[in-house]
Amino acid sequence: MRIVTWNVNSLPARLPYVLEWAEANGPDVLCLQETKLADDAFPEEALAELGYQVAHYGDGRWNGVAVASRVGLVDPVPGFGSALDEQGCRIVAATCDGVRVHSVYVPNGRSLDSDQYPLKLTWLAGLRSYLAERAKPSEDLVVCGDFNVAPDDRDVWDPAAFQHSTHTSPQERQALEAIVDWGLVDVFRRHHDEGGIFSWWDYRAGDFHQGRGMRIDLALLTKGLADRSTAVAVDRNARKKSAAGNKPSDHAPVVVDVVG
């Protein structure tokens, strides 16, 4: 099974790219973030033509997450079903061929002195509670998406440049570790030790071509599922203009292959 997570930065703007990429790369499960759509505006037909069923959670112009699957999709659950959903439509779950899949878009936090920063930490704590209440580490389960946290300094182009910013603070990293410690594996690190492999680059100032990025798009798998992973890759080519001339998101898709 090929599981992909991709922050598309508006599905209306990105649909041609997403369809082109999906046809070429054949994800069985495609988790999307920042769809920026209400549920009733989701392009179900375009994805159905490629064989995908979709669980989407979105309420308008911002945020919005989806799980698309061509290997079956049952038991969709939008949101936390708690006050955490007031921070936007940022989590949706569904079961795809026996794997419980969660697509998440963690709040950005904006800056360390913003009122959005403690809300980000609260949201991350809420994600851990959600897992603890509804799932077991012994299940085949994946939590993937845009975490807006770089797990360690290998995941940032220049740690010094982020000394006083979000995405690398000890509190954010600890909140992420608490989620992992529930019983998950950052499966990218099962296959790669090196730094400098990123999933997001700012659109501005030529950051992509200068190598100024971060790895903030993660796939967290329960151990049994991670043990069956055969490869993890970031398709940085998808951060460029596509062969068909479509404009890219500022995030690249992360591709996870598992067997069994």
Add this chain to the structure above:
DNA sequence: ATGGTTGCGAAGCAA
């Protein structure tokens, strides 16, 4: 150089 770009939506904010 507190710059630069994209998306949304129609000015300025969020990322």
